[in-house]
Amino acid sequence: MIEEPPAKVEGVQDISDELALTRAGQGDVEAFGVLYERYVGRIYNYIYFRTGNPYDAEDLTARVFFRAMRHIRNYRNRGLPFSAWLYRIAHNLVANWHRDNSRRKEIPLDEGYLWKPNNEHPEQELLLAEEYERLIRIIRSLPPDRQQLLILKFVEHLSNAEIGQIIGRSEGAVKSLYHRTLLALRAELRSVPFNLISEDGDQ
Amino acid sequence: MKANLFKRTKQVVRLDMAAIEERLSATLRPVELRPQFVGDLRSQLLSQFDAVRKEFPENTTQLLLVSIASLLSGIMLLVLGIRSVILLLSGLGLLHQLKRQAARKTATTIPQTS
Numbered sequence: 452m453i454e455e456p457p458a459k460v461e462g463v464q465d466i467s468d469e470l471a472l473t474r475a476g477q478g479d480v481e482a483f484g485v486l487y488e489r490y491v492g493r494i495y496n497y498i499y500f501r502t503g504n505p506y507d508a509e510d511l512t513a514r515v516f517f518r519a520m521r522h523i524r525n526y527r528n529r530g531l532p533f534s535a536w537l538y539r540i541a542h543n544l545v546a547n548w549h550r551d552n553s554r555r556k557e558i559p560l561d562e563g564y565l566w567k568p569n570n571e572h573p574e575q576e577l578l579l580a581e582e583y584e585r586l587i588r589i590i591r592s593l594p595p596d597r598q599q600l601l602i603l604k605f606v607e608h609l610s611n612a613e614i615g616q617i618i619g620r621s622e623g624a625v626k627s628l629y630h631r632t633l634l635a636l637r638a639e640l641r642s643v644p645f646n647l648i649s650e651d652g653d654q
Numbered sequence: 655m656k657a658n659l660f661k662r663t664k665q666v667v668r669l670d671m672a673a674i675e676e677r678l679s680a681t682l683r684p685v686e687l688r689p690q691f692v693g694d695l696r697s698q699l700l701s702q703f704d705a706v707r708k709e710f711p712e713n714t715t716q717l718l719l720v721s722i723a724s725l726l727s728g729i730m731l732l733v734l735g736i737r738s739v740i741l742l743l744s745g746l747g748l749l750h751q752l753k754r755q756a757a758r759k760t761a762t763t764i765p766q767t768s
Contacts, residue, residue, distance in 0.1 A: 480703045487696055495687050509688075513695050520699055521706050586681045605682035633671050640674070 465479045476524050483523065487516055490534060493607055494541050500602045501545045502592060511548060515541045535617040541601065589639045599633040600625065 464485060466474070474482035494515050499508035518540050527535065592600055599618060603609045609617070611625040618625070 478704070480700050483703060484696060484700055487694075489698060491692055491695070492684070492687055496684050499685055500682065505685075511699070516695065516699055517702075517706075520703060582677075583681050586677060590678075590682075601678060601682060605678050606684050627676050633674055636674055636678075637670060 469528065472523070472526060472528070472533055476526060485519060486519075486533065490537055491516070493534065494537055496606050497541055497599075497602050498536060499596060500543055500590075500606060501585075501595075502548060503587065507548065511541070513543050514544055518544075531616050532613075535619075536598075538603075538617045542595070546595065586640075589636060592639070593632065593635065597635070598627065600628055600632060604629065 466482070466485065468486065468489070471482040471485050473488060474641060489501070495512045498515075499505060502508055502511065515537060519537060520556065565622045593601075596618060600614060603614045603617060612622045615622045615625045616628055620628070
């Protein structure tokens with residue numbers, strides 16, 4: 452006789468964002484914890500690629516969640532995903548961070564933290580690391596909305612529609628911005644001597 | 655021939671874009687967070703959750719207080735406005751009366767020549 456599997460009880464971990472938000476707004480700490488766990492990685496990644504510094508990324512990520520916690524009771528659902536709200540907070544904090552650090556010398560990307568070589572050929576690794584650094588530098592020289600678009604597309608693997616919801620543009624506008632960003636990147640890459648080497652080492 | 659050239663150029667551009675996209679996806683890879691950071695921040699947030707909520711009162715209460723304050727200041731402004739109009743009118747009346755008195759005085763002091 453085949454036993455029927457027990458009915459799945461909906462735990463706090465399984466609840467939707469909307470429900471978690473409502474509960475967190477009513478003072479449910481666990482619901483806020485669930486939202487935190489769902490989005491901390493994404494927000495950290497977004498900030499990390501915008502700042503290029505793991506320490507500042509941690510600091511700003513903490514600030515994003517503290518700010519969200521302070522205002523979660525006043526959060527009004529306007530049909531946008533919760534992540535859009537968090538990204539907006541992160542975007543504003545990163546903008547402030549750039550403004551405050553504009554006079555300070557830029558801290559280079561921590562290679563050891565981000566670039567994990569797993570190749571046996573050190574020369575090839577060095578070239579790849581250089582290429583990586585150059586590309587990151589070029590990306591970080593782009594306007595903030597374009598950087599945000601690239602991070603959301605390539606790091607978070609979000610669709611144009613989802614990105615549109617986050618950055619407050621239509622899907623078509625995102626597509627167009629993406630195309631213009633690629634064109635700008637291509638122009639930048641052409642102006643800088645750059646070896647487009649594939650991971651296999653082919654030129 | 656021109657059309658073919660245009661088609662080829664378009665293809666080259668597309669290939670170029672594809673290469674850039676490939677590089678982007680190889681470069682922009684998600685980074686791992688320090689588990690200690692995630693844990694520490696979680697416990698900090700959850701331990702301060704109630705305190706922070708109390709520190710920031712609900713929006714509705716704020717809205718109610720702001721509305722009452724605006725109503726009271728509106729009433730006060732209205733009363734002040736009425737008072738200043740009354741004051742202005744009484745000032746004008748006083749001035750008018752003084753003028754009339756002065757005119758009456760001059761009329762009584764000037765001797766009639768006829």
